[in-house]
Amino acid sequence: MTDIEKKEQYAPYISISRDEWKTLNGALNFSLSDEDISKLNALNEPLNLAEIQEVYFPLSHLLNIHIDFAKKLYEAENGYLNSGRKRSPFIIGIAGSVAAGKSTTARVLQKVLSLWPEKPRVALVTTDGFLYPNKVLEQRSIMNRKGFPESYDTKRLINFLADVKAGKEHLEVPIYSHLEYDIIPNRVQEIHNPDVVIVEGINVLQVNLSEKHQGPQVFVSDFFDYSIYVHANEKNLLEWYISRFKQLQRTAFQNPSSYFHRYATLSEQEAIAIAANIWDLINKPNLIKNILPTRFRANLILEKGSHHFVKGVKLRKV
Template sequence: MTDMAMKEQYSPYVSITRDEWKLLNGSLNFSLSNEDIGRLHALNEPLNMEEIQEVYFPLCHLLNIHIDHAHKLYDAENAYLNSGRKRSPFIIGIAGSVAAGKSTTARVLQKVLSLWPDKPNVALVTTDGFLYPNSVLEQRGIMNRKGFPESYDTKKLINFLADVKAGKESLQVPIYSHLEYDVMPDQMQEIYNPDIVIVEGINVLQVNLSEKHKGPQVFVSDFFDYSIYVHANEKNLLEWYVSRFRQLQTTAFRNPNSYFHRYASLSEEEAIARANSIWDLINKPNLIKNILPTRFRANLILEKGSNHFVTGVKLRKV
């Protein structure tokens, strides 16, 4: 047995090429309009029907296998307990670096899962809404660590997920404005009676172990029924981040109400330098210390190539 074969045999993951993965789509067979696809992908993240069919159809097929088995287990446990409890929503966590394409993955999954024959109610929640307001971050002196684990109101996020798992029908999620770069006070996303909840955020697989903490701890990922990590190498992530910064500079940053309006007048050279500086000071340290180490906690890893499309999948063995 070769070293590579030995490594694969004892790895907790099965590595699957894109050509192998695209054959696992089950019975899904539908098309989305160009308008639908345009609404699903984020700025500077290419997306086409081929990517959806070859990557997300098989992924949704796999997720529905897990959802079906979760329902059967839930029903069996209810029968065992002689209980009439309502099924809890199935929660999917999506993690990955800034600029990796998590939001696109989350939106595509929401769309495709909602088109499954039983038409489940699929809610999408981003953890941006659970960031502390800028006023709190400034008071604590951590405004430059926005996106790091300590910048989130983790207790509020965990309470929300506990309500989801408890079967609470009406749920509220704080809304975050990327224009104002802040949580919007008194504005809430309303979620009612979801069957599936997708939770997307850079640090959702984080385990915040603190030497100062005594006693039991509950983590965000404890509530996930399935977790996905969107992975790309740092060189590509930086390139995508700088490219997105440049596009925002000529679009959203031009809005006088934008928190980043001051960057709109930068020259191309200045903008590239500024984007690289933000990456080196904030995004890269967060990636290396907090985000990337959680990759192998995921049930499934989507591996992206330089063109932003998925080239392969790592699937955790059952």
């Protein structure tokens, strides 16, 4: 056995190339129209049928293996306890940097998982809804740290996940407006009796241990049955972030109601400079300190190449 083979044998993850990964879809052949794909696509993120078939069909197959075994474990434990308790929804966490494509991954998974013969009810929740309102962030002088761990109402998010695991049939999630860059007062996303809940956000795998904290501590990821990290190198992330900022400047920022309307008339060079500055001051420090260190806490890592398409997968060994 070579040194490389020995290293791979004892590594916590199995590295799988895209060519190998795409053969693991379990002969899935869901039908998706061009309209379906366009609804799943995100701003400045390419998505095509090949990406869905070669990356997300195999991932859906793998997740259904885990969902099926979770169901069997539930039935066995229920029999052991002689209990009639309701089965809890299966929770999937999706983490990764700003501009990595987490939202697209979450939307595609929601769609593909819902196409299985059992037609499970798959809910998608973004942790943006659990950001503190701007008023609170301003009171705490952390408006420029939106997206950092301290900008989230983590207690409310954990209470929500506890309700999911408790089998609560009707759930409500605050709604965040990217146009207004704030929580929308008195509006909620309603979720009814889900089978699967996907929780997407940059912070979902963070533990943020505090020296001041005493006693037991519960983390968001404690509620996950499976976790995914969407990874790309920083050079690509910065390029994608700037590209997205420029496209938003031509579209959403033109709306007078947009929080970022002040950027609508910037020249291209000015827009690039502003986006790069935001990245360096906010997104890069958050990535390096809080997000990237959580990558190897995930069950599976989707590794993206320079064109936003997945080039390989790392799967944690069971």
